[in-house]
Amino acid sequence: xxxxxxELRYYDSNVLRLPADKRSEYHEQVDRLIGHLTEKIRxxxxxxxxxxxxxxxxxxxxxxxxxxxxxxDVDVVFYLKGExxxxxxxxxxxxxxxxxxxxxxxxxxxxxxxMIQKRAxxxxxxxxxxxxxxxxxxAKKGRPDYGxxxxxxxxxxxxxxxxxxxxxxxxxxxxxxxxxLVRLGKKWRNRHIDDxxxxxSFMLELIMARLLDRDGKVAKLEQRLCDFFLYIAQSExxxxxxxxxxxxxxxxxxxxxxxxxxxxxxxxxxxxVEEAERxxxxxxxxxSWEVAHxxxxxxxxxxxxxxxxxxxxxxx
Numbered sequence: 001x002x003x004x005x006x007e008l009r010y011y012d013s014n015v016l017r018l019p020a021d022k023r024s025e026y027h028e029q030v031d032r033l034i035g036h037l038t039e040k041i042r043x044x045x046x047x048x049x050x051x052x053x054x055x056x057x058x059x060x061x062x063x064x065x066x067x068x069x070x071x072x073d074v075d076v077v078f079y080l081k082g083e084x085x086x087x088x089x090x091x092x093x094x095x096x097x098x099x100x101x102x103x104x105x106x107x108x109x110x111x112x113x114x115m116i117q118k119r120a121x122x123x124x125x126x127x128x129x130x131x132x133x134x135x136x137x138x139a140k141k142g143r144p145d146y147g148x149x150x151x152x153x154x155x156x157x158x159x160x161x162x163x164x165x166x167x168x169x170x171x172x173x174x175x176x177x178x179x180x181l182v183r184l185g186k187k188w189r190n191r192h193i194d195d196x197x198x199x200x201s202f203m204l205e206l207i208m209a210r211l212l213d214r215d216g217k218v219a220k221l222e223q224r225l226c227d228f229f230l231y232i233a234q235s236e237x238x239x240x241x242x243x244x245x246x247x248x249x250x251x252x253x254x255x256x257x258x259x260x261x262x263x264x265x266x267x268x269x270x271x272x273v274e275e276a277e278r279x280x281x282x283x284x285x286x287x288s289w290e291v292a293h294x295x296x297x298x299x300x301x302x303x304x305x306x307x308x309x310x311x312x313x314x315x316x
Contacts, residue, residue, distance in 0.1 A: 001299040005177070007314030008221045012180045015311050016187055018065045026130050030054060030074055033105070033123065033132060037078065040101040045094065047082035050139050055161040057201050060168040062182040066129050069190050069309070073131040077161045079139045079147050091150040094136055095121060102134070137161075146263075163263035164202070167245060171209050175217045177224075182208050184225055184308075188288065191309045195284040198277040203270050206259050207231070210241045226292050232285035237270075237278050 038049045056075030057063035066072035080094075099121045106123065121134045137147035137159060145162045171178045185204045189196045211224070211231055218224050242250055242260040251266035256275045261267035273281075288307055295303035305312045 002220065002296045003222045003304070003314060005219075005221045008184070008225075009177075009180060011308075011312060011314050012183055015313065016064055016183045018063050022065065026058070026072075026074065026128065027054075029125060029128060029130060030076060030132060033102075033134075034076060036105045037098065037101055037134065040105075041078070041080070041098070044101075045082075045097055047080040047094065050079045050081050050144070053077045053079070053161040053165075055135075055165065056133070057186075059161075059165050060179075060205070061172075062168065062179050062186065062201070062205060064183055064186055064190070067311070069193070070187070071131060072129055073133060075133045075135055075161075077135045077137050077147075077159075079137050079144075081139050091136075091138075098134055098136060157267055158264050159261075159267075160263035163245075164261075167209070167243075167262045168205060171212055175212055177217075177221055178208065178212060181221065181224055181228070184221075185228060187308050191307065192284055192288075195280050198273045199281050200269070203257075203259050203273075206241060206243075206262070206269065209243065213243065222292075222296060226289060226296075229285045229289035229292060232282055233289055236282045237273075 034052050038052065041047055041049055053059070053076075054074060055077050056073065058074040063072070064070040102121060102123055106125075123132045123134070124130070125132075135149060137149050140146040140148065140158065146158055146160045148156045149159045150156045168179075168182075182205050185208060186201060189199050189201075189204060208228060211227060215224075215227065218227070237257045240250075240253075240258040240260070242265070243262045245262040246260055246265045249265070250260060251268065253268045253271070255268055255271050255273065256278045257270035257273040258268050259270040261269050291303060291306050294300075295307075301312065301314065
């Protein structure tokens with residue numbers, strides 16, 4: 001017998017979803033970091049902070065509560081004005097300054113580690129395990145929600161954090177279970193991270209959005225989860241995914257997987273997925289569809305645990 005919507009919502013609410021008290025705690029921790037960095041950028045650089053946006057899964061309410069296999073991260077986007085003729089060297093200098101500001105703000109006893117990644121400086125707090133990615137974005141003149149995000153390889157991408165948050169909220173407004181489905185997908189991804197690591201959170205959210213746009217709000221959550229596995233398996237991720245929000249023309253891409261950012265039609269959010277990784281994701285989705293189909297037919301919670309891990313439960 002298939003799992004009921006009530007059972008899957010129970011699993012989401014009691015095991016997957018970030019509790020309200022923890023969300024408040026993390027907001028406070030991030031707000032202190034924002035306050036410190038805003039002051040330092042203002043006083044010690046030529047840039048001006050126009051706005052700060054909490055972004056990523058945390059802002060979209062698709063984040064999972066922290067476990068050993070489920071990391072807890074918040075993207076904090078600093079929209080900056082200045083350096084009209086910004087180049088890569090200047091941007092790298094700014095990133096280094098932000099890194100130094102963070103080092104000075106948090107002694108080693110309160111922060112586990114600092115690092116500079118491809119597009120952000122990252123802080124991991126020891127107490128909560130919260131990972132914060134500080135993302136400097138150079139505001140685009142005349143488009144206040146948009147800005148240029150630089151990579152360490154010299155590339156730059158036009159992004160819109162508020163637009164990405166709005167995109168997910170729009171789907172949630174159509175379907176109250178949309179975020180539940182996304183969290184189920186993320187838990188599946190994290191449980192099988194060896195095969196699915198290239199399937200980043202935003203890519204997963206966009207695939208779920210593609211299915212909602214295509215099929216509408218289907219009554220059964222279990223069916224929709226199985227449709228997610230089946231879509232990946234049958235399409236083999238060879239179908240270009242785009243949305244009504246995309247402005248035309250779309251960019252031309254030659255990557256193995258093409259999932260177009262709804263706020264930038266020239267940005268393929270799956271550009272870093274290689275061919276061997278695409279095949280791995282497709283095979284795991286095909287295998288997972290078979291497991292889910294068998295678990296449903298047998299009404300066997302233990303089989304569902306093969307997909308979601310030992311903490312899977314649908315009742316007290």
